[in-house]
Amino acid sequence: xxxxxxxxxxxxxxxxxxxxxxxxxxxxxxxxxxxxxxxxxxxxxxxxxxxxxxxxxxxxxxxxxxxxxxxxxxxxxxxxxxxxxxxxxxxxxxxxxxxxxxxxxxxxxxxxxxxxxxxxxxxxxxxxxxxxxxxxxxxxxxxxxxxxxxxxxxxxxxxxxxxxxxxxxxxxxxxxxxxxxxxxxxxxxxxxxxxxxxxxxxxxxxxxxxxxxxxxxxxxxxxxxxxxxxxxxxxxxxxxxxxxxxxxxxxxxxxxxxxxxxxxxxxxxxxxxxxxxxxxxxxxxxxxxxxxxxxxxxxxxxxxxxxxxxxxxxxxxxxxxxxxxxxxxxxxxxxxxxxxxxxxxxxxxxxxxxxxxxxxxxxxxxxxxxxxxx
Amino acid sequence: xxxxxxxxxxxxxxxxxxxxxxxxxxxxxxxxxxxxxxxxxxxxxxxxxxxxxxxxxxxxxxxxxxxxxxxxxxxxxxxxxxxxxxxxxxxxxxxxxxxxxxxxxxxxxxxxxxxxxxxxxxxxxxxxxxxxxxxxxxxxxxxxxxxxxxxxxxxxxxxxxxxxxxxxxxxxxxxxxxxxxxxxxxxxxxxxxxxxxxxxxxxxxxxxxxxxxxxxxxxxxxxxxxxxxxxxxxxxxxxxxxxxxxxxxxxxxxxxxxxxxxxxxxxxxxxxxxxxxxxxxxxxxxxxxxxxxxxxxxxxxxxxxxxxxxxxxxxxxxxxxxxxxxxxxxxxxxxxxxxxxxxxxxxxxxxxxxxxxxxxxxxxxxxxxxxxxxxxxxxxxxxxxxxxxxxxxxxxxxxxxxxxxxxxxxxxxxxxxxxxxxxxxxxxxxxxxxxxxxxxxxxxxxxxxxxxxxxxxxxxxxxxxxxxxxxxxxxxxxxxxxxxxxxxxxxxxxxxxxxxxxxxxxxxxxxxxxxxxxxxxxxxxxxxxxxxxxxxxxxxxxxxxxxxxxxxxxxxxxxxxxxxxxxxxxxxxxxxxxxxxxxxxxxxxxxxxxxxx
Numbered sequence: 001x002x003x004x005x006x007x008x009x010x011x012x013x014x015x016x017x018x019x020x021x022x023x024x025x026x027x028x029x030x031x032x033x034x035x036x037x038x039x040x041x042x043x044x045x046x047x048x049x050x051x052x053x054x055x056x057x058x059x060x061x062x063x064x065x066x067x068x069x070x071x072x073x074x075x076x077x078x079x080x081x082x083x084x085x086x087x088x089x090x091x092x093x094x095x096x097x098x099x100x101x102x103x104x105x106x107x108x109x110x111x112x113x114x115x116x117x118x119x120x121x122x123x124x125x126x127x128x129x130x131x132x133x134x135x136x137x138x139x140x141x142x143x144x145x146x147x148x149x150x151x152x153x154x155x156x157x158x159x160x161x162x163x164x165x166x167x168x169x170x171x172x173x174x175x176x177x178x179x180x181x182x183x184x185x186x187x188x189x190x191x192x193x194x195x196x197x198x199x200x201x202x203x204x205x206x207x208x209x210x211x212x213x214x215x216x217x218x219x220x221x222x223x224x225x226x227x228x229x230x231x232x233x234x235x236x237x238x239x240x241x242x243x244x245x246x247x248x249x250x251x252x253x254x255x256x257x258x259x260x261x262x263x264x265x266x267x268x269x270x271x272x273x274x275x276x277x278x279x280x281x282x283x284x285x286x287x288x289x290x291x292x293x294x295x296x297x298x299x300x301x302x303x304x305x306x307x308x309x310x311x312x313x314x315x316x317x318x319x320x321x322x323x324x325x326x327x328x329x330x331x332x333x334x335x336x337x338x339x340x341x342x343x344x345x346x347x348x349x350x351x352x353x354x355x356x357x358x359x360x361x362x363x364x365x366x367x368x369x370x371x372x373x374x
Numbered sequence: 375x376x377x378x379x380x381x382x383x384x385x386x387x388x389x390x391x392x393x394x395x396x397x398x399x400x401x402x403x404x405x406x407x408x409x410x411x412x413x414x415x416x417x418x419x420x421x422x423x424x425x426x427x428x429x430x431x432x433x434x435x436x437x438x439x440x441x442x443x444x445x446x447x448x449x450x451x452x453x454x455x456x457x458x459x460x461x462x463x464x465x466x467x468x469x470x471x472x473x474x475x476x477x478x479x480x481x482x483x484x485x486x487x488x489x490x491x492x493x494x495x496x497x498x499x500x501x502x503x504x505x506x507x508x509x510x511x512x513x514x515x516x517x518x519x520x521x522x523x524x525x526x527x528x529x530x531x532x533x534x535x536x537x538x539x540x541x542x543x544x545x546x547x548x549x550x551x552x553x554x555x556x557x558x559x560x561x562x563x564x565x566x567x568x569x570x571x572x573x574x575x576x577x578x579x580x581x582x583x584x585x586x587x588x589x590x591x592x593x594x595x596x597x598x599x600x601x602x603x604x605x606x607x608x609x610x611x612x613x614x615x616x617x618x619x620x621x622x623x624x625x626x627x628x629x630x631x632x633x634x635x636x637x638x639x640x641x642x643x644x645x646x647x648x649x650x651x652x653x654x655x656x657x658x659x660x661x662x663x664x665x666x667x668x669x670x671x672x673x674x675x676x677x678x679x680x681x682x683x684x685x686x687x688x689x690x691x692x693x694x695x696x697x698x699x700x701x702x703x704x705x706x707x708x709x710x711x712x713x714x715x716x717x718x719x720x721x722x723x724x725x726x727x728x729x730x731x732x733x734x735x736x737x738x739x740x741x742x743x744x745x746x747x748x749x750x751x752x753x754x755x756x757x758x759x760x761x762x763x764x765x766x767x768x769x770x771x772x773x774x775x776x777x778x779x780x781x782x783x784x785x786x787x788x789x790x791x792x793x794x795x796x797x798x799x800x801x802x803x804x805x806x807x808x809x810x811x812x813x814x815x816x817x818x819x820x821x822x823x824x825x826x827x828x829x830x831x832x833x834x835x836x837x838x839x840x841x842x843x844x845x846x847x848x849x850x851x852x853x854x855x856x857x858x859x860x861x862x863x864x865x866x867x868x869x870x871x872x873x874x875x876x877x878x879x880x881x882x883x884x885x886x887x888x889x890x891x892x893x894x895x896x897x898x899x900x901x902x903x904x905x906x907x908x909x910x911x912x913x914x915x916x917x918x919x920x921x922x923x924x925x926x927x928x929x930x931x932x933x934x935x936x937x938x939x940x941x942x943x944x945x946x947x948x949x950x951x952x953x954x955x956x957x958x959x960x961x962x963x964x965x966x967x968x969x970x971x
Contacts, residue, residue, distance in 0.1 A: 207922040261932040364924040
């Protein structure tokens with residue numbers, strides 16, 4: 001039986017962070033209850049999906065899921081638990097230090113949530129303010145300590161390349177985090193997205209510094225017991241995010257909520273409307289909120305496979321590729337492999353190719369090399 | 375109606391002095407076009423002409439005007455004004471007896487006006503000066519009249535002072551045409567001679583000749599001969615311009631109109647050629663015919679190599695309508711397959727490029743414009759080189775010659791220093807300078823054409839705040855120390871970037887090209903040295919630093935479509951890049967070297 005992931009999107013925030021271009025709405029807390037109804041209706045409409053599968057991981061992301069009250073969370077999770085074959089081994093909720101309370105944390109744990117992800121971004125309060133975060137580093141520490149009473153598995157998100165962030169400041173963020181010793185740390189390179197506040201006010205740091213920060217993260221975290229397993233993700237042994245791994249390794253997942261994406265049946269990708277009101281409306285009419293359904297060709301699946309696996313430190317494992325596509329990766333991509341090897345982008349072993357650090361730095365170039373045939 | 379009541383004339387004016395507006399007003403005043411069909415710049419039918427306010431192709435219109443109880447037929451031939459089209463303009467003038475010289479009442483005479491007035495005088499045209507834009511506050515008609523008298527020696531005592539925009543004085547102009555311009559000369563000989571002043575390709579009627587019948591007459595069914603090619607055709611239709619085509623029974627001496635004869639190829643209807651009867655035709659053509667000689671050349675390539683066939687079709691279609699466009703296939707190591715095209719001048723080149731891009735929806739890469747060089751090898755062979763790539767090795771060249779032109783620059787006197795500096799920088803030889811007004815100067819320089827086609831005009835304009843105007847005239851060839859400047863990207867030569875320059879200018883050009891390429895070529899996985907070289911000698915070097923970061927954004931909530939789109943966009947961008955050795959070069963990079971500093 002397939003063991004897919006379930007993603008649930010909570011598109012509500014107290015305020016929009018200056019770098020964020022995800023689908024989230026500030027000042028719409030009044031709609032949360034309606035929205036939960038809609039989510040549960042959407043889940044029911046996918047009954048066929050659930051009855052033939054066993055949900056293995058759940059990820060409640062956002063937005064700011066920790067904006068939901070304890071009772072709202074209980075109602076949502078209860079609803080999910082009534083789905084057929086619902087018995088996840090990993091159940092994550094994202095949170096913002098600003099909205100974490102002990103009561104909420106207890107409610108999460110009670111409801112069966114066993115992994116907490118906290119958005120810290122950096123330890124410097126001036127920078128936090130500059131990027132529109134509503135919390136200080138001290139708020140985070142308080143929230144983290146409360147969380148540690150309820151959860152054994154905690155992720156902390158960080159961002160590098162922020163305005164006025166120096167290499168030394170970023171190192172300090174990492175040092176502080178390492179001391180707290182969460183099971184998982186994500187470290188993203190800031191990407192300035194069009195339409196965000198930062199896009200118009202900040203030019204971005206230079207590539208050299210950005211890469212120094214990235215290399216520093218890899219070095220410091222590897223030295224302190226964190227495995228670099230994906231471009232931006234590090235974990236203690238056995239604590240990789242199983243849910244996210246499903247995206248990267250081509251396993252099935254179902255997304256519920258505004259702008260949520262799904263992948264199933266080997267060749268189908270769908271996504272929901274990104275308009276909150278339309279989403280609620282459609283579900284109150286009993287309609288599925290899917291607005292796009294793409295049927296992947298074999299070539300698409302090859303491209304996706306390569307694109308996603310080259311984000312992983314493990315890279316592309318020849319046997320796995322052969323099992324999926326019934327053809328030899330080494331033969332199919334001999335030229336690209338030679339090119340990438342000569343350019344220092346990958347390392348080749350007997351069983352796999354995997355990106356070097358330079359390969360992570362120049363990931364687009366690396367992937368494009370393997371997409372050229374298409 | 376005898377030809378004594380015909381008046382054939384053209385309008386001479388500098389750009390923006392109001393030529394098209396005056397033509398519009400005359401067409402309105404004579405009720406030639408119904409109000410419903412009337413629109414601005416009615417004679418400029420091409421989108422590009424309308425947009426830029428310029429005339430590219432000649433156009434004619436027949437107007438009927440009643441004066442003192444008699445009906446007159448006025449044929450206005452609207453001609454291009456630009457120096458690139460001097461030959462076309464001269465043939466249009468040869469089809470007329472007179473010209474209206476429109477001068478802006480605040481701007482006065484410009485270099486281009488002057489050139490065209492001299493051309494009109496060469497063609498023995500009677501000239502009526504018209505002072506336009508008298509409604510403007512800055513108008514100074516008395517001073518401008520004085521200037522016209524001083525500089526051109528034309529009597530301005532009866533010059534109509536008008537505002538074409540406001541419709542003031544239009545009747546005066548029409549009456550002056552009748553009173554002051556001579557009717558066509560009566561001819562004894564009635565053997566057909568018709569002068570072609572332009573041609574146009576119609577999908578149904580074939581190539582159509584725009585003609586002035588000088589002697590004899592022509593009608594449907596006649597067999598006619600084109601004297602330059604000696605090709606013969608049967609006339610299917612003759613007509614006049616309203617300005618749309620109106621078929622008529624026949625065209626006789628003194629008349630302006632068109633002749634259609636199911637001609638497949640526009641190169642049979644050459645501007646300046648004479649049409650006569652196939653049997654018992656004239657033995658001597660009308661004077662003044664010249665073969666088209668392109669002055670400026672460049673390579674035109676599709677930005678996407680897969681569009682080569684489409685580019686070929688586009689050029690073939692444009693050629694149907696433009697006998698002065700010349701092209702032949704060429705290939706470049708950097709750019710693949712494309713065409714070497716010859717043009718009358720820079721404006722002509724720009725127009726063709728723009729029309730291909732616009733009307734045929736193709737993205738182009740064009741190489742730096744070149745002129746035609748004469749090369750004499752040590753063995754005594756004479757070569758004509760229009761593409762820098764074809765220049766033989768230095769060791770086998772005895773000497774080279776380049777085309778030179780006489781430039782006439784008109785400028786307010788405060789910019790004389792700036793203009794002379796510029797001409798000097800561009801290897802000009804000062805000839806003379808004359809004041810045409812207290813504060814306006816005419817400067818003559820002998821200059822190499824290859825300096826003019828680069829960025830001369832733009833620089834001239836920017837250094838004189840747009841006040842200077844320019845005209846030039848071919849003066850033949852002169853020996854010169856020329857070298858080929860090559861560009862190497864990561865040690866591989868990029869043939870499409872080679873140019874021929876004067877030895878003294880090579881260093882500066884080399885450095886400027888290298889600098890521009892540095893900003894136009896994106897960072898790649900390795901460091902890219904950009905070198906400018908003459909022969910084996912490197913004269914300038916820049917470096918594109920290696921790319922350090924090229925990473926996808928976060929993969930969120932399983933949304934992989936966004937990243938895929940980004941990658942596909944990158945991939946598409948890559949497709950539009952050209953591979954020069956190990957270096958991917960975007961189309962823009964080839965163009966960036968053409969831009970002025």
